[in-house]
Amino acid sequence: MNGAAESRVVIEGSVVTRPAGPWTPTVHALLRHLMAAGLSGVPEPLGIDNDVERLRLVPGAAGSQCWPRQATEHGLRSAARLLRAVHDASQTFVPPDGAVWSVAEVAGSEGSVSKGTICHGDPGPWNMTWHGNTATGLFDWDFAHPAPAIDEVAYALEYFAPFRSDTEAIRWLGFRNPPDRRRRIAAFVEAYGLDCVTGLVDAVIARQLQTIEQTRSLAERGVQPQRDWVASGHLDELRARVRWSEANRALVE
Numbered sequence: 214m215n216g217a218a219e220s221r222v223v224i225e226g227s228v229v230t231r232p233a234g235p236w237t238p239t240v241h242a243l244l245r246h247l248m249a250a251g252l253s254g255v256p257e258p259l260g261i262d263n264d265v266e267r268l269r270l271v272p273g274a275a276g277s278q279c280w281p282r283q284a285t286e287h288g289l290r291s292a293a294r295l296l297r298a299v300h301d302a303s304q305t306f307v308p309p310d311g312a313v314w315s316v317a318e319v320a321g322s323e324g325s326v327s328k329g330t331i332c333h334g335d336p337g338p339w340n341m342t343w344h345g346n347t348a349t350g351l352f353d354w355d356f357a358h359p360a361p362a363i364d365e366v367a368y369a370l371e372y373f374a375p376f377r378s379d380t381e382a383i384r385w386l387g388f389r390n391p392p393d394r395r396r397r398i399a400a401f402v403e404a405y406g407l408d409c410v411t412g413l414v415d416a417v418i419a420r421q422l423q424t425i426e427q428t429r430s431l432a433e434r435g436v437q438p439q440r441d442w443v444a445s446g447h448l449d450e451l452r453a454r455v456r457w458s459e460a461n462r463a464l465v466e
């Protein structure tokens with residue numbers, strides 16, 4: 214989730230300290246698995262002390278520095294390849310007994326590309342590290358959960374396409390000109406390795422609705438920052454994003 218939460222996160226040298234949740238041991242097991250599978254761009258888990266987790270900093274530019282980088286076609290394609298590599302490496306993860314995820318697991322449909330995929334859950338460009346215009350790493354794994362990979366492609370496309378107005382894209386998302394969303398969706402999908410874009414806009418809308426439910430559920434359980442977000446009306450903003458996607462199909466399909 215893209216919110217200013219730097220105060221919850223402390224970086225000292227190459228070590229990141231952030232709040233831990235009941236899901237953190239499961240996430241650390243996943244990160245160890247991904248590293249053992251050869252991925253170098255995920256944070257190495259260093260330990261959990263009560264309600265705090267420690268992780269290795271993934272090198273590169275991060276956070277709001279991502280926007281002009283992801284706006285390039287090279288950046289877009291590199292992010293799609295990174296996501297695919299993460300999904301492929303996650304296939305062989307065997308969750309520990311009593312695994313806990315922060316958000317509900319999503320069952321895959323028969324024959325989907327995603328059998329056994331663990332999704333990152335929040336793979337926006339701001340949660341990636343960048344070297345130049347290349348996405349090289351993925352951090353902030355709090356929302357990881359088993360789900361069809363297509364859900365995660367849909368989540369990423371909301372931001373990479375983007376499913377936002379030209380004004381927002383230029384003001385906030387690093388674009389110099391109105392983005393060619395159809396072209397960017399096709400490039401992302403090709404670099405990820407999906408066969409076609411059919412049904413993707415519906416998948417983005419379904420994933421946007423899922424984000425509303427996930428945010429509401431986390432807030433209800435008192436998880437921060439979602440609790441504060443919901444109290445200050447964030448769900449209305451999320452609903453407006455769904456309406457934008459429904460009203461602007463002509464721009465994206």
Ligand SMILES: Nc1ncnc2c1ncn2[C@@H]1O[C@H](COP(=O)(O)OP(=O)(O)OP(=O)(O)O)[C@@H](O)[C@H]1O
Nearest residue numbers: 214215216218222229256269270271275276352353
């Ligand atoms: N493992 C990491 N490697 C590199 N940078 C990190 C790492 N963890 C956190 N950061 C830095 O700290 C910032 C906030 O961390 P993180 O994304 O984990 O927290 P957050 O509360 O989820 O924030 P946001 O809502 O912006 O996603 C990131 O934008 C990034 O600059």
Ligand SMILES: [Mg+2]
Nearest residue numbers: 214339340353
């Ligand atoms: Mg983050």
